[in-house]
Amino acid sequence: MSTQPTLVVLGASGDLAARLLFPALYALEQRERLADLKIIGYARQEWTTDQFHENLRASIDMGDSEVDQKYLDMFIDRMEFHGGDLSVESLRQLTGVLEGDAVFYLALPPGVFADAAETIARAGLADETNGSRRLVIEKPFGTDLTTALALNEQLHKYWREDQIFRIDHFLGKETVQNILVFRFANRFIEPVLKSAHVDEIQITVGETLGVEGRSRYYDGIGALRDMIQNHLIQMMTFVTMEPPARRDPEMLRDHKVEVLKSVALVDPAVDAVRGQYSAGLVEGTPCIAYRAEPGVDPTSHTETFAALRLHVDTWRWEGIPVYLRSGKRLAAKAHEVAYRFREPPTSLFKHTPFEKAEPNWLVFRMSPSECTELVVRTKQPGLELEARESVLRAEYATSDEREASAYESLLLDILEGDHTPFLRFDEVEWSWRIVDPLISAWQHGAPEDYVAGSDGPAGQHRFLDPGHAWRPLVNPTS
Amino acid sequence: MSTQPTLVVLGASGDLAARLLFPALYALEQRERLADLKIIGYARQEWTTDQFHENLRASIDMGDSEVDQKYLDMFIDRMEFHGGDLSVESLRQLTGVLEGDAVFYLALPPGVFADAAETIARAGLADETNGSRRLVIEKPFGTDLTTALALNEQLHKYWREDQIFRIDHFLGKETVQNILVFRFANRFIEPVLKSAHVDEIQITVGETLGVEGRSRYYDGIGALRDMIQNHLIQMMTFVTMEPPARRDPEMLRDHKVEVLKSVALVDPAVDAVRGQYSAGLVEGTPCIAYRAEPGVDPTSHTETFAALRLHVDTWRWEGIPVYLRSGKRLAAKAHEVAYRFREPPTSLFKHTPFEKAEPNWLVFRMSPSECTELVVRTKQPGLELEARESVLRAEYATSDEREASAYESLLLDILEGDHTPFLRFDEVEWSWRIVDPLISAWQHGAPEDYVAGSDGPAGQHRFLDPGHAWRPLVNPTS
Numbered sequence: 001m002s003t004q005p006t007l008v009v010l011g012a013s014g015d016l017a018a019r020l021l022f023p024a025l026y027a028l029e030q031r032e033r034l035a036d037l038k039i040i041g042y043a044r045q046e047w048t049t050d051q052f053h054e055n056l057r058a059s060i061d062m063g064d065s066e067v068d069q070k071y072l073d074m075f076i077d078r079m080e081f082h083g084g085d086l087s088v089e090s091l092r093q094l095t096g097v098l099e100g101d102a103v104f105y106l107a108l109p110p111g112v113f114a115d116a117a118e119t120i121a122r123a124g125l126a127d128e129t130n131g132s133r134r135l136v137i138e139k140p141f142g143t144d145l146t147t148a149l150a151l152n153e154q155l156h157k158y159w160r161e162d163q164i165f166r167i168d169h170f171l172g173k174e175t176v177q178n179i180l181v182f183r184f185a186n187r188f189i190e191p192v193l194k195s196a197h198v199d200e201i202q203i204t205v206g207e208t209l210g211v212e213g214r215s216r217y218y219d220g221i222g223a224l225r226d227m228i229q230n231h232l233i234q235m236m237t238f239v240t241m242e243p244p245a246r247r248d249p250e251m252l253r254d255h256k257v258e259v260l261k262s263v264a265l266v267d268p269a270v271d272a273v274r275g276q277y278s279a280g281l282v283e284g285t286p287c288i289a290y291r292a293e294p295g296v297d298p299t300s301h302t303e304t305f306a307a308l309r310l311h312v313d314t315w316r317w318e319g320i321p322v323y324l325r326s327g328k329r330l331a332a333k334a335h336e337v338a339y340r341f342r343e344p345p346t347s348l349f350k351h352t353p354f355e356k357a358e359p360n361w362l363v364f365r366m367s368p369s370e371c372t373e374l375v376v377r378t379k380q381p382g383l384e385l386e387a388r389e390s391v392l393r394a395e396y397a398t399s400d401e402r403e404a405s406a407y408e409s410l411l412l413d414i415l416e417g418d419h420t421p422f423l424r425f426d427e428v429e430w431s432w433r434i435v436d437p438l439i440s441a442w443q444h445g446a447p448e449d450y451v452a453g454s455d456g457p458a459g460q461h462r463f464l465d466p467g468h469a470w471r472p473l474v475n476p477t478s
Numbered sequence: 479m480s481t482q483p484t485l486v487v488l489g490a491s492g493d494l495a496a497r498l499l500f501p502a503l504y505a506l507e508q509r510e511r512l513a514d515l516k517i518i519g520y521a522r523q524e525w526t527t528d529q530f531h532e533n534l535r536a537s538i539d540m541g542d543s544e545v546d547q548k549y550l551d552m553f554i555d556r557m558e559f560h561g562g563d564l565s566v567e568s569l570r571q572l573t574g575v576l577e578g579d580a581v582f583y584l585a586l587p588p589g590v591f592a593d594a595a596e597t598i599a600r601a602g603l604a605d606e607t608n609g610s611r612r613l614v615i616e617k618p619f620g621t622d623l624t625t626a627l628a629l630n631e632q633l634h635k636y637w638r639e640d641q642i643f644r645i646d647h648f649l650g651k652e653t654v655q656n657i658l659v660f661r662f663a664n665r666f667i668e669p670v671l672k673s674a675h676v677d678e679i680q681i682t683v684g685e686t687l688g689v690e691g692r693s694r695y696y697d698g699i700g701a702l703r704d705m706i707q708n709h710l711i712q713m714m715t716f717v718t719m720e721p722p723a724r725r726d727p728e729m730l731r732d733h734k735v736e737v738l739k740s741v742a743l744v745d746p747a748v749d750a751v752r753g754q755y756s757a758g759l760v761e762g763t764p765c766i767a768y769r770a771e772p773g774v775d776p777t778s779h780t781e782t783f784a785a786l787r788l789h790v791d792t793w794r795w796e797g798i799p800v801y802l803r804s805g806k807r808l809a810a811k812a813h814e815v816a817y818r819f820r821e822p823p824t825s826l827f828k829h830t831p832f833e834k835a836e837p838n839w840l841v842f843r844m845s846p847s848e849c850t851e852l853v854v855r856t857k858q859p860g861l862e863l864e865a866r867e868s869v870l871r872a873e874y875a876t877s878d879e880r881e882a883s884a885y886e887s888l889l890l891d892i893l894e895g896d897h898t899p900f901l902r903f904d905e906v907e908w909s910w911r912i913v914d915p916l917i918s919a920w921q922h923g924a925p926e927d928y929v930a931g932s933d934g935p936a937g938q939h940r941f942l943d944p945g946h947a948w949r950p951l952v953n954p955t956s
Contacts, residue, residue: 031861178857184826185855185865187819188670188838197665247826341665348662348725360666372856374870377663379656381875383511383882383890385898387663392852392870397859404861412861420863 003100003131004036007415010116011107012041012052012081016138018059021107024407026060029075030068033412040097041081052081086116091123100131103165103414106138113137114154121158135159136414138167139230141423143221144439145432152425165414166423170231172406172413175366175396177421179238179337182364182372189362190243193339195320200340203235205326206473208282208333210452211304215295223306224274224435224442227326232308233260233431234423236322239337240312249419253427260430264311268441275305275457276447277329287329287452303447304328307460310434321465329452332473335367340468349377349387357389365475370396481578481609482514485893488594489585490519490530490559494616496537499585502885504538507553508546511890518575519559530559564594569601578609581643581892584616591615592632599636613637614892616645617708619901621699622917623910630903643892644901648709650884650891653844653874655899657716657815660842660850667840668721671817673798678818681713683804684951686760686811688930689782693773701784702752702920705804707913710786711738712901714800717815718790727897731905738908742789746919753783753935754925755807765807765930781925782806785938788912799943807930810951813845818946827855827865835867843953848874 007025009017028034041052053076060075061067082097084090086108104125106116117135120126126133135155142148155164170176183190192198205227211218218226237256244251266272278289291298305327312322341360361375372394377387397403413421448457455473464470485503487495506512519530531554538553539545560575562568564586582603584594595613598604604611613633620626633642648654661668670676683705689696696704715734722729744750756767769776783805790800819838839853850872855865875881891899926935933951942948 033861174857174859177863181827181855181857181863181865185822186838187675187822188667188840188852188854190822191670191675192666197669243823244826245823344663344665344668345721345723348722349659360664362666372854372868372870374666374852376666376850376872377659378850378872378874379652379659381652381879381881383509383887385655385659387659390850390872392850392872394854394856394868394870396856401859403859409861 004038005101005103005131005415006038006040006098007103007105008040008042008094008098009105009107010042010086013043013045013047013055014107016107017041018055020407021105021411022056022059024405024411026067026072026075027405027408028412029078030071031408034075034078034415037078037415039079040094041079042084042094043081044083044085046083047081049079049081053079086112086119088119088123091119091125095124098125098130101133102131103134103136105136105414110140114151117155118158126158126163132163132417134163134165134414134417136165136167138169140221140225141166141428142432143225145429145436148428148432152428161425162419164425165419166425166428167410168230168234168423169406169410170234171421171423172408172410173366174403174409175364175370176235176238177409178372178396179235179364183239184243192341193362194316195318197341198339199320199342200468201236201239201320201322202336202338202340202471203232203239203322203324204334204336204471204473205232206330206332206334206456207326207328208330210277210287210290210329211293211296215293219296219300219302222274222302222442223304223326223328224308224438228306228308228324229431229435232324232326233434234427235337236310236312236324237427239339240314240317240322242314242316252420253424257424257426257430259312259314260427260434262312262314263430263434264313266308266310266434266437268438270463271309272438273305273307273457273459273463274303274442274447275327275450275459276300276302277304277327277452278449280329280452280454282329282331282453289452290329301442301446303442305330305447305450305456305460306438307456307463308435308438309463309465321468323464323468323470325456325460325470327450327456330473331453331455333367334473334475336363336365336471336475338363338471357387361471363471372396482516483579483581483609483893484516484518484576485581485583486518486520486572486576487583487585488520488564491521491523491525491533492585494585495519496533498885499583499889500534500537502883502889504545504550504553505883505886506890508549509886512553512556512893515556515893517557518572519557520562520572521559522561522563524561525559527557527559531557564590564597566597566601569597569603573602576603576608579611580609581612581614583614583892588616588618592629595633596636604636604641610641610895612641612643612892612895614643614645616647618699618703619644619906620910621703623907623914626906626910630906639903640897642903643897644903644906645888646708646712646901647884647888648712649899649901650886650888651844652881652887653842653848654713654716655887656850656874657713657842661717662721670819671840672794673796675819676817677798677820678946679714679717679798679800680814680816680818680949681710681717681800681802682812682814682949682951683710684808684810684812684934685804685806686808688755688765688768688807689771689774693771697774697778697780700752700780700920701782701804701806702786702913702916706784706786706802707909710802710804711909711912712905713815714788714790714802715905717817718792718795718800720792720794730898731902735902735904735908737790737792738905738912740790740792741908741912742791744786744788744912744915746916748941749787750916751783751785751935751937751941752781752920752925753805753928753937754778754780755782755805755930756927758807758930758932760807760809760931767930768807779920779924781920783808783925783928783934783938785934785941786916787941787943799946801942801946801948803934803938803948805928805934808951809931809933811845812951812953814841814843814949814953816841816949835865839949841949850874
């Protein structure tokens with residue numbers, strides 16, 4: 001009996017598949033990590049497999065000068081196309097095609113996730129007699145707690161939780177995974193990552209881009225649901241979770257859920273700020289206002305910037321704020337996670353430049369540069385025994401090291417059945433529980449205006465606790 | 479009444495004065511830190527002040543292209559010369575010359591320290607009616623505990639402890655002072671510098687140089703007394719002392735003495751290794767054996783390399799070894815202090831390259847490069863969630879920053895009366911108490927042979943505790 005595994009990409013003619021999935025699968029081919037995997041593109045189009053292959057060659061070749069013809073041929077060889085819609089009848093044609101383990105990747109609009117998952121199962125394709133069956137979906141997982149719970153209920157009618165792989169592609173990023181490695185593979189840092197020594201955590205995901213053709217989806221959703229509820233809150237779990245004792249996906253996710261469940265109820269009146277960009281200059285280029293973007297309601301109150309203060313009420317993080325912010329059309333692209341340390345007893349260096357120097361920061365930067373930084377005090381060169389700011393720094397990778405894209409990494413984990421970087425439903429649920437009060441509150445009122453190309457609304461600075469300040473979007477040392 | 483302060487350099491025609499003191503004083507002139515100080519050169523020569531000035535111009539100009547004529551003129555202006563020997567009669571000529579505070583710098587052979595200090599006092603120059611009187615001496619402070627106690631008794635007949643400034647020039651080095659700044663001006667590191675997290679400390683002062691014309695002094699003294707008893711044990715106090723609560727020279731020195739008193743008795747049979755170099759190649763240059771050096775006894779058993787294991791029996795350092803080593807004619811110049819951290823619980827990264835990676839190290843490097851390094855694990859770029867070694871690094875100073883030489887820094891502290899970087903007698907005493915058992919033991923037997931240009935005697939590796947290894951003399955990352 002053959003047990004060749006199969007990956008079925010539903011929505012194979014779509015943007016996600018062409019732009020991210022197939023290039024990532026090709027990259028895995030080039031790394032020789034696909035073994036005997038068969039890949040089936042499935043879409044409504046009446047393409048022949050030859051036509052599909054031509055499209056694939058075009059999308060893989062596009063913009064990548066390092067495509068190796070040998071690997072591209074091997075890649076094309078393992079791809080076949082099946083035309084059909086998301087009906088039980090259509091999908092049944094795949095029954096005889098799937099010989100062993102099979103993964104169904106729903107590269108489809110979120111609105112059809114539930115129906116597609118159900119139809120696949122009703123077509124008999126979720127039956128595990130001849131091999132495992134897995135389902136891959138990408139965020140958004142609902143638009144609030146209620147819709148997320150409903151979606152999940154529908155999925156669980158036909159699929160067990162351990163068959164479902166929910167993608168938050170930030171968790172596939174190497175520099176995000178590096179947070180866990182740095183925290184748990186080093187002896188010196190974990191003992192001081194607690195509120196006895198740390199007095200603040202900041203997570204910033206700032207973009208210079210605007211809505212970029214996603215306005216129909218984005219308007220009415222906004223930064224809170226598009227970024228904070230998933231990517232930023234996930235990063236927050238990485239920086240605040242307790243160290244798991246073993247490398248066990250369920251233990252890891254248990255620890256993440258523990259953090260999510262420990263977040264104190266957010267008060268929309270004081271713990272959050274929202275903004276929407278007006279026309280301005282981003283890195284020298286004139287940009288129109290959000291409300292003037294094609295596809296956006298000209299009276300829209302959708303926030304393109306959101307900032308949030310959370311308290312993680314664990315023994316480890318008692319009492320200190322965790323600040324999250326994300327926005328579009330900001331002055332610079334900046335993705336980073338930073339712990340700020342408390343001051344040491346200052347009596348040794350009072351009345352020296354030390355007092356003006358930054359406190360210690362541990363920074364994981366993902367963009368624009370990829371590096372780990374420790375902001376420290378060292379001796380000021382010269383005659384006096386004084387301290388100044390200095391940065392201990394390591395680039396994440398050298399220029400000749402090949403990093404994996406988030407999709408490469410995630411696709412391989414799916415094929416290997418490793419749940420580590422995927423969201424269990426309770427993570428999704430408790431993330432919605434954190435932001436739900438804000439979603440309700442923000443049905444009313446309007447976001448604060450900010451000029452495109454600025455660092456966001458002024459309110460983000462006012463709402464911080466006294467003595468705290470956002471790190472600059474443009475980092476002076478990188 | 480004038481109170482112009484005066485620095486009297488006894489031995490003004492000697493090598494130490496010309497090579498180190500006067501250039502350092504000139505450097506302080508150029509920094510405009512000498513105020514109205516008068517400097518008196520005192521020596522046996524029958525120089526006129528003009529001749530003295532000419533010699534000074536020559537020694538300051540020599541090899542330094544950045545001498546500023548304006549400052550050199552100002553510097554020469556404040557210098558005068560008095561000829562005389564170390565008799566009471568001769569020294570009395572200075573009585574009328576000293577108007578306010580005065581410092582006597584004994585740039586003299588160690589054998590005459592005690593007599594010179596007594597004669598100065600008997601000439602009436604230690605009288606503090608018109609200003610403070612200070613005495614500066616440099617190591618060696620005796621050649622073992624007995625002679626050190628005797629020297630000190632003689633000094634204390636005429637001078638109070640707080641009048642005496644004992645120089646260990648390593649404590650004037652910026653990169654050594656940086657150890658204290660780094661430990662006590664940063665919040666993140668001090669809580670993990672303890673044996674719960676650190677399992678070893680290494681201090682290496684390796685030289686490529688040989689005895690360089692000091693053979694008459696060096697032979698019969700050796701590496702233990704010339705380097706370990708003072709420089710390395712002092713650095714050991716910097717890395718192991720408890721943080722003082724205030725910037726108070728006595729509190730700092732109290733903490734250093736506490737560490738010295740906590741060192742467990744060394745067993746010469748197992749805790750130490752000595753070596754002596756034979757002929758070899760050092761950085762490509764042929765070098766003769768130590769015993770063949772001019773001025774060295776051809777049957778000498780003097781060690782040119784010494785390594786030592788200490789245990790600092792404090793709550794903080796309970797149970798972990800502190801390894802010291804210093805040697806001449808080694809493969810590379812390497813001055814560094816390093817803490818090695820324990821492994822974290824490894825279950826997260828077992829069976830990954832992590833297991834082969836170095837554990838965390840915090841390294842203060844003084845030579846050849848000046849930098850602070852943290853050896854850490856970060857994610858191995860690529861598809862797997864694995865850890866690899868990476869170095870967080872900060873150079874001590876940028877190329878355009880002007881560092882102070884050890885003598886500049888120490889002379890200014892003497893003039894300002896700051897005892898911080900000088901040795902109190904109890905530090906000297908307790909350092910001798912640490913090495914005295916070795917001095918006795920090493921009267922017998924012979925040092926192990928090592929080839930000039932190697933990393934020292936093989937015994938240095940064998941005597942380490944299992945699981946420990948010396949860091950390489952040539953650091954791969956600098």
